[in-house]
Amino acid sequence: EPEVTQTPSHQVTQMGQEVILRCVPISNHLYFYWYRQILGQKVEFLVSFYNNEISEKSEIFDDQFSVERPDGSNFTLKIRSTKLEDSAMYFCASIWWGGGSPLHFGNGTRLTVT
Amino acid sequence: KNEVEQSPQNLTAQEGEFITINCSYSVGISALHWLQQHPGGGIVSLFMLSSGKKKHGRLIATINIQEKHSSLHITASHPRDSAVYICAAEGTGNQFYFGTGTSLTVIP
Numbered sequence: 001e002p003e004v005t006q007t008p009s010h011q012v013t014q015m016g017q018e019v020i021l022r023c024v025p026i027s028n029h030l031y032f033y034w035y036r037q038i039l040g041q042k043v044e045f046l047v048s049f050y051n052n053e054i055s056e057k058s059e060i061f062d063d064q065f066s067v068e069r070p071d072g073s074n075f076t077l078k079i080r081s082t083k084l085e086d087s088a089m090y091f092c093a094s095i096w097w098g099g100g101s102p103l104h105f106g107n108g109t110r111l112t113v114t
Numbered sequence: 115k116n117e118v119e120q121s122p123q124n125l126t127a128q129e130g131e132f133i134t135i136n137c138s139y140s141v142g143i144s145a146l147h148w149l150q151q152h153p154g155g156g157i158v159s160l161f162m163l164s165s166g167k168k169k170h171g172r173l174i175a176t177i178n179i180q181e182k183h184s185s186l187h188i189t190a191s192h193p194r195d196s197a198v199y200i201c202a203a204e205g206t207g208n209q210f211y212f213g214t215g216t217s218l219t220v221i222p
Contacts (some may be wrong), residue, residue, distance in 0.1 A: 037155075042212055042213070043157075044212075056209055089155055091157060093157075101162065102159040102162045103147055103149070105149075108156065
């Protein structure tokens with residue numbers, strides 16, 4: 001069964017550094033999402049992406065964050081200057097079409113900012 | 115303001131017990147999703163439903179659109195069912211609103 005893949009599984013970075021989290025959604029899916037989950041807390045929406053542009057973003061998704069779909073398969077989340085509070089599990093998810101298909105998640109990237 | 119409320123937050127059951135997890139939502143939805151998050155962190159889709167009832171093995175999900183309420187039932191619970199169960203409401207604009215999750219522990 002096709003799956004969403006995320007790399008790396010774990011990233012450790014120093015405060016102030018840039019990180020890029022990578023995702024390969026399922027190939028025929030149309031909507032892509034980034035979520036984060038701080039340890040012990042609920043899953044939080046960051047951004048949704050459709051038709052090669054951001055369709056919605058949360059207050060968390062400030063100017064430090066950006067997303068790209070550079071080559072039609074990869075879907076990346078960039079954090080320009082990481083802060084300690086960015087430490088979390090970041091999940092990529094994709095869905096074929098809204099309202100009628102399951103949401104598929106990647107296994108997540110655990111980001112640790114020191 | 116929480117668009118999705120789940121209860122209970124934590125649940126401990128003896129193996130074999132029938133389990134119910136509840137989800138109420140306040141937004142208009144196109145579908146309601148039940149997800150399972152394993153102790154290792156991965157999230158798996160269990161159900162996606164917009165009306166009625168669905169069953170996969172020992173898991174049953176129901177939804178009442180008028181009451182904006184959904185339930186996830188596990189029959190004959192087993193320790194391997196121990197996980198966090200998350201309700202997510204899919205809004206009409208393809209955005210998702212997540213509940214805080216219900217942490218289930220099934221004791222042998």
